[in-house]
Amino acid sequence: MASDGVVIVGASHAGFQVAASLRQAGFDGRVVLIGDEPVLPYQRPPLSKDYLDGKIGVDLLLMRPEAFYRDHRIDYLPGVRATGIDRAGKSVQLAGGKRLGYGHLVLATGARNRVPPLPGIELDGVCYLRTLAETEALRQRLAAAEHVVVIGAGFIGLEFAAVARAHGKHVCILELTDRVMGRVVAVPTSLFFAEAHARAGVAFRFGAQAVRIAGNNGRVEHVELAGGDKLRADLVLISIGVVPNGELAAAAGLAVANGIVVDEMLSTADPAISAIGDCAAFPCRHADGNPTRLEAVQNAADHARCVADRLVGKPHPYTALPWFWSEQGPLRLQIAGLTTGQDQSVLRGDPASGAFSVFCYRGGELLGIESVNRPADHAQARRLLAAGRQVTPDQAADDSFDLRAAAAARVG
Amino acid sequence: MPRVTYIDTAGKETTLDIDVGTSVMQAAVFNGVDGIVAECGGSCMCATCHVYVRDDQLAKLPPVGEDEEAMLEGTASERRPNSRLSCQLVVSAEMEGLVVYLPETQT
Ligand SMILES: Cc1cc2nc3c(=O)[nH]c(=O)nc-3n(C[C@H](O)[C@H](O)[C@H](O)COP(=O)(O)OP(=O)(O)OC[C@H]3O[C@@H](n4cnc5c(N)ncnc54)[C@H](O)[C@@H]3O)c2cc1C
Numbered sequence: 110m111a112s113d114g115v116v117i118v119g120a121s122h123a124g125f126q127v128a129a130s131l132r133q134a135g136f137d138g139r140v141v142l143i144g145d146e147p148v149l150p151y152q153r154p155p156l157s158k159d160y161l162d163g164k165i166g167v168d169l170l171l172m173r174p175e176a177f178y179r180d181h182r183i184d185y186l187p188g189v190r191a192t193g194i195d196r197a198g199k200s201v202q203l204a205g206g207k208r209l210g211y212g213h214l215v216l217a218t219g220a221r222n223r224v225p226p227l228p229g230i231e232l233d234g235v236c237y238l239r240t241l242a243e244t245e246a247l248r249q250r251l252a253a254a255e256h257v258v259v260i261g262a263g264f265i266g267l268e269f270a271a272v273a274r275a276h277g278k279h280v281c282i283l284e285l286t287d288r289v290m291g292r293v294v295a296v297p298t299s300l301f302f303a304e305a306h307a308r309a310g311v312a313f314r315f316g317a318q319a320v321r322i323a324g325n326n327g328r329v330e331h332v333e334l335a336g337g338d339k340l341r342a343d344l345v346l347i348s349i350g351v352v353p354n355g356e357l358a359a360a361a362g363l364a365v366a367n368g369i370v371v372d373e374m375l376s377t378a379d380p381a382i383s384a385i386g387d388c389a390a391f392p393c394r395h396a397d398g399n400p401t402r403l404e405a406v407q408n409a410a411d412h413a414r415c416v417a418d419r420l421v422g423k424p425h426p427y428t429a430l431p432w433f434w435s436e437q438g439p440l441r442l443q444i445a446g447l448t449t450g451q452d453q454s455v456l457r458g459d460p461a462s463g464a465f466s467v468f469c470y471r472g473g474e475l476l477g478i479e480s481v482n483r484p485a486d487h488a489q490a491r492r493l494l495a496a497g498r499q500v501t502p503d504q505a506a507d508d509s510f511d512l513r514a515a516a517a518a519r520v521g
Numbered sequence: 522m523p524r525v526t527y528i529d530t531a532g533k534e535t536t537l538d539i540d541v542g543t544s545v546m547q548a549a550v551f552n553g554v555d556g557i558v559a560e561c562g563g564s565c566m567c568a569t570c571h572v573y574v575r576d577d578q579l580a581k582l583p584p585v586g587e588d589e590e591a592m593l594e595g596t597a598s599e600r601r602p603n604s605r606l607s608c609q610l611v612v613s614a615e616m617e618g619l620v621v622y623l624p625e626t627q628t
């Protein structure tokens with residue numbers, strides 16, 4: 110059953126990029142890309158931005174047109190689910206009965222929406238925002254909705270809220286903790302974004318726990334909070350994060366712990382199986398080598414390139430600097446590096462001006478930089494952090510300090 | 522529809538008729554011109570849609586914006602005076618006959 114070809118499970122940012130990079134690097138074997146969504150691989154970021162807003166159509170969401178797959182001899186199997194892995198026989202079981210042999214298997218299964226165990230979660234009007242199909246449904250709902258409740262103030266909840274507000278909807282965001290994007294950004298950034306959204310007319314309920322979604326005739330009518338408050342809603346967006354799709358790997362006996370566990374080459378314990386993108390927990394250079402699972406386009410694409418390099422005989426450990434962006438209405442947030450565990454944050458520029466950066470430190474060491482409408486800071490931040498250069502908190506706070514020169518300086 | 526020509530490092534030319542309002546990046550990706558990665562999908566966040574514009578045509582392009590200027594600092598291939606990010610080049614009637622050269626690498 111085994112073959113010398115590469116089989117990729119999951120056809121989104123990570124899976125698509127492995128296939129494309131393999132061909133770009135001159136890989137000549139068979140490349141099969143399996144995806145359970147019924148469409149050509151598409152980009153997710155615009156789903157919560159321009160696509161939701163109606164500014165672009167599906168054609169501009171696609172990674173590449175159909176001819177690309179033909180021209181590059183990528184066998185794309187849309188709407189097909191992989192249901193099992195036979196590691197000894199080196200084959201993947203597909204729904205419907207077929208088996209597909211592999212020389213190397215890349216798991217790029219990504220993540221799925223976390224669904225809270227709330228009564229009423231099945232009601233019509235409860236929406237999600239991860240796939241194209243979900244976004245289509247959401248877009249239609251949004252057009253007809255008046256009162257929108259968003260559960261979870263992460264990136265996607267906030268991006269959606271910005272679009273919904275711009276369309277004149279009443280928007281209320283429920284957040285269990287006391288700030289927005291609290292899992293990922295520093296306090297000053299959270300405060301700035303909460304204030305900006307509030308100014309645009311978004312209502313926030315912090316420390317608020319939804320306990321029930323109630324409806325009438327199967328349609329959502331309100332969301333009930335732990336304290337008994339009821340919030341009117343004809344659309345509820347569930348945006349409380351994702352769960353990595355590790356089941357396929359786990360069933361095949363591979364380690365899964367908040368993602369499919371891989372080494373610094375992005376290989377699982379089985380040298381014939383790699384895992385990349387949102388589904389992979391990898392030892393991250395920029396997090397002291399700790400197991401890290403990221404949800405970002407950069408991560409998916411750079412992981413993919415690293416594995417493609419290995420498969421064409423140019424192996425190297427994965428070292429790329431993580432970066433991320435979010436667009437919320439007129440605000441652009443860009444993050445370079447990983448800032449979890451920070452104990453000090455320093456402002457560069459004045460949030461009141463609408464453009465600033467936050468330099469995040471731990472024990473005096475620069476971990477990462479969050480920039481709001483300061484693209485130049487972000488560009489320099491990437492270069493600084495990728496080269497492992499430091500900027501002291503005093504330098505960071507001094508707007509006349511030349512970041513560009515610091516990023517370009519030779520070390521030693 | 523304005524015509525834009527892409528020339529890769531091997532000298533291969535592709536000429537596309539592009540709708541006004543579509544970016545030089547979008548047209549390339551949509552028509553399968555290799556050599557433009559466009560990882561961020563045109564959000565001016567990645568610099569993997571880098572092109573060199575034929576020198577005598579620079580003046581007819583819109584000026585480099587703040588986001589583009591910042592991202593141009595991080596191109597994988599050398600930045601030159603005629604470097605632009607093609608996702609920021611939204612095609613207009615004035616761009617008829619534009620010629621862009623693809624860089625060695627985008628990543
Ligand atoms: C609305 C939205 C906005 C975003 N905005 C940004 C942004 O602005 N910037 C940024 O950096 N990142 C953003 N992200 C995150 C980014 O899109 C993800 O990090 C990226 O999609 C991860 O790619 P992936 O290929 O690893 O996984 P996924 O995108 O999750 O794709 C995995 C694919 O595999 C399929 N699959 C899973 N199991 C199987 C199986 N057994 N058989 C077949 N197919 C299977 C899934 O259905 C899915 O299609 C956003 C995400 C969303 C949802």
Ligand code: FES
Binds near residue numbers: 560
């Ligand atoms: S496509 Fe990312 S900067 Fe142009």
